[in-house]
Structures are given as C-alpha cells and as structure tokens.
Amino acid sequence: MNYSKIPEFGELPLKESDPPLSAWGLWKNPALGSLNHLHEIKTLEAAKSEIKTGDRVTLNLPLDAIDPGLLGRQIFQQKVIDKSPSIVNDDIITFNTQGSSQWDGFRHFAYQKEGYFYNGVTQQDIHGKDQPDMNSISAWAKHAIAGRAFLIDYFDWALETGKSYDPLASSPISLSDVQKIIQEKEIRPQEGDILIIRTGKSYGNDYIGVIGLTSSSGYIAAYQQADAATRGSLSSKFEFPGLAQSQETCEWLWKCQYAAVAADSPAFECTPPLDFKWALHPILLAGWGTPIGELFDLESLAKTCKRLKRWTFFFVSIPLNYTGAVASPPNAMAIF
Known part of the structure; x- marks a missing residue:
C-alpha cells in the first residue's frame, strides 16, 4: 500500500479533486x-486454513448458458473445423466475455458523470494506441486470484425464513439480512476475503407451476426454465436481484476490505x-478497484457448503490472459 493503513470511509475520496468515494492511489x-x-x-494462510477435505466445486456456467444474450449481448457461437484429409478437428469460438459467468474489469464501468474509470483512466486512454493494456484484466490473469472466500446463501435463507420475492426482477438484498446470515452461520469475514452471494427468489405456487421453479432455483435456473418468449423479454430487461445500495452498504464493504465480490445474478x-x-458498479470498479463477479454458478457450491456445514473455502480464479481485456470468464473453483 501507498498508505500506512487503510483510510477510513469518511476520508474518501483520497484526493479532493477525485470522484466521490474513490480510493485512487491507495495501492x-x-x-x-x-x-x-x-x-x-x-494466500498461503488461506490454503492452510481452508483446504481440509479436498472437495472441489467449479463455479462457471457453460459459455453457451444464456440465449438470447442479456442486455443485447452476442451469444456464444462455435464452428467445428473438419481438418480432412487428416482425421482431426479444430474448433473456433466467439463470445462476449460478459455473456455468461464473468469478472467485470476496471475497463468496464466508469463514473458516469465524471467519465473516469479506475485511477482516472478515460475512454480516450482505453481506445487509444499508446497503452493498450491499461486497466486490463490481463494483470489479474498473470497474478491469479487465490484466497479465502465465503458464501452468503441468501436464497436458501430466504426460503427458510419465508421471504417471497422474484428471481427475474429487481429484488434488493438488504445489508441487515446479509449480516444476519453471517451471524447465524458464524462466518467471520477477514480482510482480503472474496464475498460471494447466492441470490434468487421464491415464488408462490402459481408461478412455480408456470416455469417449474424448485426450492433450489436461483436466477439462472429460473431463466433457463422460462419459455422462449419470457427469455426473449428478459434479454433486454434491466431488472435483476442483488445487494441493495445504500450508504451503510458502501461503508460496510469498505470496512471489510474484500478482495473481490461476486454473485449468481447478472449484476x-x-x-x-x-x-x-x-450504485456499486462505479464505486467498486471505478472507485476502489474491486472486481465484480456476475452469473457465477453457485448451485453445487451451495449444496457442498450445506453438506459440509462450512461456508468458507479456498477460492481460485484464473481469468483469460490477453491484452486489453475488459471482462473475462472466471475459470473459478472452490476447494474445501
């Protein structure tokens, strides 16, 4: 760090001329x-404390899981190449790096009013030729993301407590509910943890009958079980469940100093x-340089946590490594 300790939330922004709540120059x-x-x-401490049974769970949806693409994004496409006369095949794939499970990088979302990405980078910087890798995810790929993570299984908790809400609409998850889960599961967050939230909502019986939701359904399960017309409407719908925005939420996130955050919802x-x-995208990505994971596959993770009665685990992710990456599939795994 460039500072002797993490500044207090009230000290943000670190420079008066920088955008609200930004922490540019901290690292x-x-x-x-x-x-x-x-x-x-x-990382060594996390591996020693969290790897006990060897159970491994991958957290990646198939690249072709979302069709049509959300928010108008291009869907995954594959072309299998017959290399005749040799009996050999190649394949070529094209996809939007935010079309399935993904990390949002520091090039993805800026402070909209001020027009600045993390550490003052501009659109002109990103689209220019002088520094093609500025704010790129390639730095994460070379470093790798490896450390302690914990799961907040909000969906399971909501079922147990009788909360009813919609996994295919805007459904805020309050900080107070997250803190209740942390207390009930006896999770002790540590600086540098990766926070992972399993979202999704329970429906009344009428809706369950329409799209076949079960007690283990979250956003992706609901989306994939919806009919073609519903999925088509969802592709351009900007309504997703997730952590509720507030000053208290931002203060808590800053105090906890998570290395990254992720969920199974699209945002x-x-x-x-x-x-x-x-709004958390500009604050986390452009202000603090905190990666945001979206559309992670958390179903098997939730089952494993419940079976082992453990909500913390060792987490590994190696994003794609190429110059100028805006976002990337996480290539993520939890190890217990």
Whole structure:
C-alpha cells in the first residue's frame, strides 16, 4: 500500500479533486486494485486454513448458458473445423466475455458523470494506441486470484425464513439480512476475503407451476426454465436481484476490505439501483478497484457448503490472459 493503513470511509475520496468515494492511489500495484490483498502470505494462510477435505466445486456456467444474450449481448457461437484429409478437428469460438459467468474489469464501468474509470483512466486512454493494456484484466490473469472466500446463501435463507420475492426482477438484498446470515452461520469475514452471494427468489405456487421453479432455483435456473418468449423479454430487461445500495452498504464493504465480490445474478447489485448515488458498479470498479463477479454458478457450491456445514473455502480464479481485456470468464473453483 501507498498508505500506512487503510483510510477510513469518511476520508474518501483520497484526493479532493477525485470522484466521490474513490480510493485512487491507495495501492502500489494499481493494476490489481483490491486484489493486492491477496499477496503470497495471505494466500498461503488461506490454503492452510481452508483446504481440509479436498472437495472441489467449479463455479462457471457453460459459455453457451444464456440465449438470447442479456442486455443485447452476442451469444456464444462455435464452428467445428473438419481438418480432412487428416482425421482431426479444430474448433473456433466467439463470445462476449460478459455473456455468461464473468469478472467485470476496471475497463468496464466508469463514473458516469465524471467519465473516469479506475485511477482516472478515460475512454480516450482505453481506445487509444499508446497503452493498450491499461486497466486490463490481463494483470489479474498473470497474478491469479487465490484466497479465502465465503458464501452468503441468501436464497436458501430466504426460503427458510419465508421471504417471497422474484428471481427475474429487481429484488434488493438488504445489508441487515446479509449480516444476519453471517451471524447465524458464524462466518467471520477477514480482510482480503472474496464475498460471494447466492441470490434468487421464491415464488408462490402459481408461478412455480408456470416455469417449474424448485426450492433450489436461483436466477439462472429460473431463466433457463422460462419459455422462449419470457427469455426473449428478459434479454433486454434491466431488472435483476442483488445487494441493495445504500450508504451503510458502501461503508460496510469498505470496512471489510474484500478482495473481490461476486454473485449468481447478472449484476451483483440489484438493478435498477435503489439509490443511484450509492450504485456499486462505479464505486467498486471505478472507485476502489474491486472486481465484480456476475452469473457465477453457485448451485453445487451451495449444496457442498450445506453438506459440509462450512461456508468458507479456498477460492481460485484464473481469468483469460490477453491484452486489453475488459471482462473475462472466471475459470473459478472452490476447494474445501
């Protein structure tokens, strides 16, 4: 760090001329942002404390899981090449890096009013030729993301407590509910953890009959079980479940100093935001340099956590490594 300790939330922005709540200049390696927390000692400690049984769970949806693409994004396409006369095949794939499970990188979302990405990078910087890898995810790929993570299984908790809400609409998850789960599951968050939230909502019996939801259904299960017309309408619908925006939420996230955050919903935070002033994409990505994971496959993870009665685990992710990457499939795995 360029500071002797993490500044208090009330000290943000670190420079008066910078955008609201920004923490530019905090890290000696700005390309990693809050992933600087995951240094060698932290990773070694996490591996020693969390890897006990050897259970492994991957957290990646198939690249072709979402069709049609959400928000008008291009869907996955594959072409299998017959290399005759040799009996050999190649294949060529094309896809939007945000079309399935994904990390949002620091090039993805800027402070909209000010027009700045993390550490003051502009659209002109990104689309220019002088620094083609500025704010790119390639730095994460070379470093790898490896450390302690924990699951907040909000969907399972909501079923147990009788909450009813819609997995295919804007459904805010309050900070108070998240904190209740942390307390009930006896999770003890640590600086540098990766926060993972399983979203999704339970329906009344009428809706369950329409799209076949079960007690284990979240956003993706609901989406995939919907009919073609419903999925078509969802592809352009900007309404997703996720963490509710508020000053208290931002203060808590900053105090906890997570290395990264992720969820199984398309935006991690609920959309549209409850309060645009506290929208998490510009604050986390452009302000703090905190990666946001979206559309992670958390069904098997939730089952494993419940079976082992453990909600913390060792987490590994190696994003795609190419110059100028905006986003990437996570290539993520939990190890117990």
